[in-house]
Amino acid sequence: MIMVKWSEKDARQYDHIKQSELQRGMSEADAEEVAARTVKKQRRHEGRTPNQTTQGTGNPNARLEERTVDELRNLAADLEISGRSKMNKAELIDAIRRQR
Incomplete structure (x- = not known):
């Protein structure tokens, strides 16, 4: 698995999404997954990752x-x-x- 260092903006977006999902009543693990997928999808959309398609x-x-x-x-x-x-x-x- 390739580890990618997120920018500060990516980290802030992840934290914001995670907190929003937790406030909606989502479990910690599910909130983390939704936040990570959202940031990863945004990075793909912006062309900051080599993989242009999703496996999820x-x-x-x-x-x-x-x-x-x-x-x-x-x-x-x-x-x-x-x-x-x-x-x-x-x-x-x-x-x-x-x-x-």
């Missing part, structure tokens, strides 16, 4: 429409939805909603 399923609090196609495909894989690689975003969202 996105923020669990985000609506499906707000997630990327890669995140939806990963979620569909977790739900064992067949044919997901050929689906577009709308089809993935429909399939995920039917499976849940």
